[in-house]
Amino acid sequence: MNPTQNRRILLVDDMPTIHEDFRKILLPPSAAKSALDAAKAALFDDEVKSVEAPFELDSAYQGEEGLAKVQASLAAGRPYAMAFVDMRMPPGWDGVETIEHLWRADPQLQVVICTAYSDTSWEEVLTRLDARDRLLILKKPFDNIEVRQLASALTAKWQATRQADLQIDQLEAAVAERTAKLVGANEALQAEIAERKHRESQLVQSEKLASIGQLAAGVAHEINNPIGFVCSNFGALQGYLDNLFALLDAYERAAAQLNSPETASGLARLRKDLQFDFLKEDVPGLMRESKEGIERVRAIVQDLRDFSQVDSAQAWQTVSLHAGIDSTLNIVASEVRAVADVVKAYGQIPEIECQASQINQVVMNLVVNAAHAMGPQRGSITLTTGTEGDSVWLEVADTGSGIPPENLSRLFDPFFTTKPVGKGTGLGLSLSYGIVQKHHGRIEVESRVGEGTTFRVVLPVRQPKP
Secondary structure (H helix, E strand, C coil): CCCCCCCEEEEECCCHHHHHHHHHHHCCCCHHHHHHHHHHHHHCCCCCCCCCCCCEEEEECCHHHHHHHHHHHHHCCCCCCEEEEECCCCCCCCHHHHHHHHHHHCCCCEEEEEECCCCCCHHHHHHHHCCHHHEEEEECCCCHHHHHHHHHHHHHHHHHHHHHHHHHHHHHHHHHHHHHHHHHHHHHHHHHHHHHHHHHHHHHHHHHHHHHHHHHHHHHHHHHHHHHHHHHHHHHHHHHHHHHHHHHHHHHHHHCCCCCHHHHHHHHHHHHHCCHHHHHHHHHHHHHHHHHHHHHHHHHHHHHHHHHCCCCCCCCEEECHHHHHHHHHHHCHHHHCCCEEEEEECCCCCCEEECHHHHHHHHHHHHHHHHHCCCCCCEEEEEEEEEECCEEEEEEEECCCCCCHHHHCCCCCCCCCCCCCCCCCCCHHHHHHHHHHHCCCEEEEEEECCCEEEEEEEEECCCCCC
């Protein structure tokens, strides 16, 4: 039997004779008659006619009883397909009220109103029930064939509706499953696109650093040689000048003892024309500034060499990141304490495998940049650490002026700087980026203009084996 086939009918009427009539009309013939028909067909070689599935008829004599039977059938998982309901059933609910209760319990129930007359007009009845697709009217007296046709048609309608609902449910489930798969696939695709963009940007940055590193190595080498002998010659020149000024001082003392007034007068004029007194004061200053310039050039060259040798072989050690941060803060204390307060918010982190001097250089670059970002008012620099899976992270957050959005994408480009001329080389963050990449980590930045900047460095606890 079709699992959606339902021939169960409920009759709600206060007259027992009506129930007897419906049983005669709807219930199947006796077993004896069915056996007789089968024997007759076998005797006369007739084909046994297919018998329509029988109806199941339950009786209720008041609306309340009918509602109880509907609720029980639903609880048992055997709902009624349709109900014949009498219009007048004193002293209980009338037909309209009964139908309202039945439909609240089972909205799919098909209903036929059976009545000879009604205390309410049919327009009022239909307006009140407002479900004409589930409601038919059968006026008494009625023919047997009308009852049977209504029962067959409405139970078939219930079956078709139930089958359609099942198919809709299956379709909705299939659509929901397919939608979930599409959503999952889309999320996975978006994640993959984001990851590819991130890796692409990292690859571009790495290639850029590699090419700039080669250039920097060559430039550093070419500059380092002349700077070397300039520094050497500058030291010798400083000694020569000191000796020369000492000799001139001796000549001045000797000139005061000359007996020839003309010679003494000539030396005085020459001293005035050459502005000797001014030279004695200005030359040491020029030498000092020149020496500072040479030292600055040497520092730039050293930065270039460090930048180009990020991948050079150095000792890998298992060290405390906190100890490295503390030592670095001690080194830059004089530059930081004048503009900002340093706040340490260390978490519980394990020791990490790294090249300690290079990680310290990253910390130094980030802290010094944070100090340079401070405005006219004193700010703060907060260093926070924590764990992230098999990695540790360090955040350097400042309350400085922030970085404009258009500059964020260029922060790690070599020689890019927003500092005034002479205040920065633009190599610090590039060098830091290369060091972090070498350590199989990542460096991220968030910034808001006028509020401050946060750099986040994530490093693995253990380096992957080559």
